[in-house]
């Protein structure tokens with residue numbers, strides 16, 4: 329057992345937001361088949377949204393580009409999915425939420441409380457949804473206000489998910505911490521674009537979107553490294569993790585746990601692979617506890 | 630994989646609202662039942678079953694398919710795939726029954742062709758609104774026996790596919806493959822369950838696809854959580870017992886919509 333902001337996890341590999349998280353049944357499958365230590369839902373907002381037109385996700389040689397556009401059924405309709413996930417999974421379920429203002433965030437959080445999520449993750453980092461996500465998450469004052477507004481209405485841990493598309497991610501992390509965040513999650517996708525040279529059309533329906541997968545791992549490692557230095561609260565690492573080695577690297581940068589998104593493309597049971605890989609690594613290297621490697625790179629000077 | 634550029638080489642008008650588009654790229658290793666994502670640039674990208682190694686057969690229903698119908702020979706669209714899991718091919722000497730409703734005949738045609746090439750027997754039950762909407766009738770006939778139902782009785786049994794299915798000897802078949810509108814598949818599913826032959830069936834499902842590559846989760850079905858775009862679109866009947874089939878699906882926002 330492993331504790332993260334008070335939640336009990338069987339292992340530190342968590343399903344990232346927006347991936348296989350649209351339905352309760354899908355979240356449960358990631359726990360049952362994938363052995364994820366915890367699962368985060370699709371980001372849920374105040375109103376139903378169909379998202380951007382397709383293509384909404386393409387595979388590149390170096391990773392993936394996506395612009396889903398925060399499709400979600402709105403919190404009243406998502407309640408039944410969250411309830412199903414809570415009832416049928418033995419791992420913590422974290423509700424990812426978004427809104428356009430602090431009060432909208434609070435409204436969505438309160439609306440999902442009856443399903444008893446184990447924690448909330450605030451999406452202030454989606455790079456391709458106008459008025460939401462990174463539009464909010466690049467302003468420290470708003471990030472602090474959003475965090476505080478949700479903390480005010482819930483009594484479970486609140487994680488704040490950050491965008492790397494800012495000049496100083498540590499200042500945004502500081503704002504989340506000042507607002508009362510129990511952890512930060514870094515990183516959401518990195519702004520990106522691809523163009524179909526046969527026609528000149530941008531490939532994504534939204535024209536541009538966010539880069540994830542292998543290509544963003546070094547960006548994530550640096551963000552985690554900087555946040556670990558700047559903050560007291562735990563940093564949860566995400567971005568390009570597709571093996572236990574990637575997870576260990578993120579932990580050495582300062583991640584208390586990792587999330588995995590795009591890598592479910594290859595296999596849903598990536599979570600169990602990561603957790604057994606970490607166990608074997610700790611044993612081989614003689615580390616008595618996973619805590620010994622968290623932030624290790626900071627000591628190596 | 631970025632969409633490849635597929636140029637239309639030939640178009641066949643199959644029925645009033647259905648056209649086959651042949652293109653200049655061959656998916657040599659496609660499994661019957663797999664789909665491609667068809668990108669009508671500037672409009673949308675939609676999943677389409679392959680009707681052959683180098684063709685899709687499309688019913689005009691929405692914005693993207695309407696725009697596709699405006700394209701001529703020499704025009705092009707984007708293509709990604711083939712994706713997903715197809716039908717299980719029969720062994721030599723086996724007997725398969727294909728049950729096609731409307732445009733659901735699309736993935737069943739390459740399946741029938743592959744089955745015959747292996748040395749299996751492929752008979753088909755085609756259901757449609759009326760005789761002019763029967764898809765691939767002649768091509769299925771060239772491969773095996775064909776049974777027909779039309780809603781208006783203009784050809785074959787008057788009624789739905791399930792009505793024509795009742796009179797067939799299902800025990801004679803080693804495999805049964807089904808594709809069609811959800812209500813048709815749900816009624817066929819019930820009959821096949823009742824006749825205790827669900828273990829030898831496969832169904833090709835359709836759900837709203839967003840990413841199309843098994844990552845986003847928009848097309849997962851209840852209560853298994855299986856992804857239609859990656860774990861399907863073809864599922865065994867056993868996988869679908871007690872599922873949402875025929876009850877509800879989820880729209881682009883993830884809201885449940887009654888079938």
Ligand SMILES: Cc1cc2nc3c(=O)[nH]c(=O)nc-3n(C[C@H](O)[C@H](O)[C@H](O)COP(=O)(O)O)c2cc1C
Nearest residue numbers: 344345346371451515516540541567568588589590
């Ligand atoms: C298809 C897709 C949908 C996503 N949706 C969300 C979302 O709804 N909310 C969110 O906070 N992050 C979302 N993300 C970002 C991921 O949670 C993750 O931060 C990012 O993809 C980097 O991790 P990865 O390389 O493991 O995918 C999404 C990513 C992908 C690929």
